[in-house]
Amino acid sequence: MQAAIIIPARFESTRFPGKPLARIKGATAIERPLISRTVDVARAVGAQCGVLVATDDPRIAEIASAAGVQTAIISEMCLNGTERCAAAVREVALDAEIIVNLQGDAxxxxxxAVARLIAEMAADPAVMVATPMVRCAPETVARLRADEAAGRVGATTVVADxxxxxxxxxxRILPHGGGGAECPIFLHLGLYAYRRRALxxxxxxxxxxxxxxxxxxxxxxxDEGIRVRMVEIEEPAGGLWEINNPWDIPYVEHALGLRGIA
Structure with a gap:
């Protein structure tokens, strides 16, 4: 089934302006732009998926082009990454049944994880949207609670049927008071696969x-009555934190080091 990966990367982030250009260190302490590191993830999925960076800034587009992927300059009027994916599909007349939204800060x-979402949709034609979740380890729950107590907002949790x-x-942490053996907390990873008509x-x-x-x-x-299928994945070394704020960078750099990603 034909699939394409779109990476929405906005310069004018409210919480972290210029985020896609932030320099992130890997295992060898070499700094590279955040958008370059996310492009690496998309390209590692395999040659069967095309990759496109949708951005509002030519500097981000220049870095993506240098990495060898297609780019599209998207209107600043888009409200979120999903809308940017839809705009990119229209902009380049993208022909794919499944569109993957790999957020530029992840x-x-x-x-x-990307491959599993595509496989889930290929196996069940009724699935319109799929996205991954991770069962939180105790240390992850502790960090979520510490962030909440300190008034820091970033990670997203989910409950499923x-x-x-x-x-x-x-x-906020869902469910309230959860985290025990019988009621785990699931961290939602900001990665989506959409059928074209749902998008x-x-x-x-x-x-x-x-x-x-x-x-x-x-x-x-x-709200529109479109079900969102949750696909549980294993939490890799260092966790799955996104860069929502500048203080998330050390966590991401630590995880890149644990995984040996240069």
Whole structure:
């Protein structure tokens, strides 16, 4: 089944302006732009997936082009990464049944996570959107609680039903008081696979109150009655933190070092 990976990378991030250009150290202490490291993840998925960087800034596009991937300059009017993916599909007339949204601030995304989402959708034609979750280890739960106590907002958690479809996403810890053996906490990884018609529907409707209240784009799908399939993946060494704020960089650099990624 034909699939394409789009990396939305916005310069004007509210919490971290210029984030895609931030220099990130790997295992060899060599600094490279964040967008370059995310492109590496996409290319590691395999030659069967095309890769495109959708951005609002020519400096980001220049780095992506130097890395050998296609780019599209997208309007600053897009509200989130999903809308940028839809705009990129239109901009370059992308012909793919499955569109993967690999967020530009997620260089710790394991390539196998992308492959599993594509496989889930290929196996079940009823799945319109798929996204991964990770069962939190005790140390991850401790960090989430520490961030919440300090007023730091970043990671997203999710609860799902018995069929594996999402019930709700939040930047607060879900479920409240969870984390025991019988009620685990799942961290949501900001990676999505959409069927083309689901992505087009998303872009055609207005933002919803829940989406705006939580600041989470995926809630628009739930409000529109489009189920979101959760695919559980293993947490790799160093965790799966995204770079939402400057203080996330040391965690990501530590994980890159643990994995031996230069």
């Amino acid at each position: 260089p710790l995304t394991p390539p196998y 018995g069929a594996g479809d999402a019930l709700y996403f939040s930047k 087009e529907h998303y872009a055609a409707v207005d933002p919803t109150p829940l989406e705006q209240a939580e600041g989470l784009e995926q809630l628009r799908f739930l």
